[in-house]
Amino acid sequence: MSEPGSPVVVRALSKTFGKTRALDNVSFEVRPGELFGLVGPDGGGKTTLFRILATLMLPDEGSATVLGRDVVKELWEIRARVGYMPGRFSLYPDLTVEENLTFFASVFGTTREAGYELIAPIYRQIEPFKDRKAGALSGGMKQKLALSCALVHRPEILLLDEPTTGVDAVSRREFWDLLGALQTSGLTVVVSTPYMDEALRCQRVALVQKGRLLAIDAPGEVGGRFPGDLYAVRGTPRHALIGVLREFPHAVSVQPFGDTLHYSDARTGLGVAELTAELATWTSARGIHDFDMQPIEPGIEDTFMALMGGVAE
Template sequence: MSAPAVIAPDAPLVVPDGAPVVVRGLRKTFGATVALDAVSFAVAPGELFGLVGPDGGGKTTLFRILTTLLVPEAGTATVLGRDVVQDLWGIRSRVGYMPGRFSLYPDLSVEENLRFFASVFGTTLAAGYDLIAPIYRQIEPFKDRRAGALSGGMKQKLALSCALVHRPEILFLDEPTTGVDAVSRREFWDLLDELRRSGLTIVVSTPYMDEAARCQRVALMQKGRVLAIDAPDAIGSRYPRPLFAVHGLPRHALIEALRAFPHAASVQPFGDTLHYADARSTHPADAVVAELLAWVRGRGITEAWAAPIAPGIEDTFIALMGEAAA
């Protein structure tokens, strides 16, 4: 990419053969709020596709349209080759949907919930058992407990089991790990990997960049628009400038010092370190590191360390959001 701009101009939508999800020019507003604006993408069969972005990005609205709960104002969307507006009944029996908020019956037991959702899809728990077994086995010891009394991680496993028990052809998961502890999150994504390997197409949304990296492709969404769609690594490599990790104390002084550096393009805090982007794309990395350390030392920060790094998805996302806002 030659220009520093990372937002691709309207690229023609590439639709893979038998794409389970195809979205073209989708638009939805709620009063003055634009929830979705000209959203287009296609999901390949068997893909683990991520919708990544902050809250209010339009991810939930998109899920609700794809699961036939909402009707778009403009644009079209097909799921499993069926139009979400015209052919909703053809879609409803074949998709699994796990909303962002726990949406099972809190007064029914784990097993009752599961049996109920199996039965409304015209199947039984026994028929779907082998598919959900890896997940359900973990909560089976609590099968007589009321769903409302489960912990966050267990609720989520139950919700996933309920969304899977009728053997859907595609799974929609809206922020499945929000409010769940780190260990449960990792376990959950391991389960998704397993499901994907079995051939199931999964569309999942998340506000967490580390989770985005586990998808095969992600769509970065902000304020109802898709900023970029690509594999997580590829999105990282779209970052237009040389990037450096800088560490030093005191941190706020370091941030100020780096921002004051004449060639600074951006300085972003990332956990313990700072990510510094240099405006000179051809300047040798060693030279940049040396200049940086000399600059901050000159500003009273003696304990500093810097090294070139490969940009990640989050770097790109922050750059994209900055561009989109500009």
């Protein structure tokens, strides 16, 4: 049963393109005022899902409602109330910053001035460049303008498809700060991203891969779905350490993470000291020095890889 007033309700949604199952029996709900993340690699079905929710594409099977309205039967009702920011090309590169905003306002039968209060915290950052052509903006500025354009008609929900793809790490943080502020003001935000670290900024995330949802949970809980214990291992030379650990008979997964390797073992109930001693002996016999390992809490990316079955697409 769906909770009353859930702004997005998706039931057994499927969509096929030729032989590709872009969405495969997907179900989830977004709660009022939630910052909900769809996290996963490109080609996982995130964009197809957004297009269906934005009433730009019809599902093959299943149903979806946005703000209580059916995406197939009540599309006009939905369109007036949704702010949608597609992944690519959502701005007119030959129009200036200000002209883009004016255009999007007029399409929705409103004015820049009427929507200004809501967009002000974002738009003020790009207003000094209001006479610049949108095509000449940097990646971070383009995203802020696109967000302003998606907000100018005061939507009740925001659908943002990969707003931070290809954007540098600093601009991404700033963009997420803005989304956090919008969510605090009561707006429901559904956002997708291929960057796993960004999932931490959401209230709940759905891990999306190959048209399916692998898990839906609070970001802090996702790590708890990792099977078994996880360790951060260091050693020199690092490139060689990857191979040496993978050859260890009980290794389940060995994956580079920043300046460490994340290691999980097939055996359960093994003490940290015991495992550390075993691996120290194994690696030192194979030319690794400066060996160190510490137990760590699994993160979203660890879980994502484990739920993928440890196999690439």
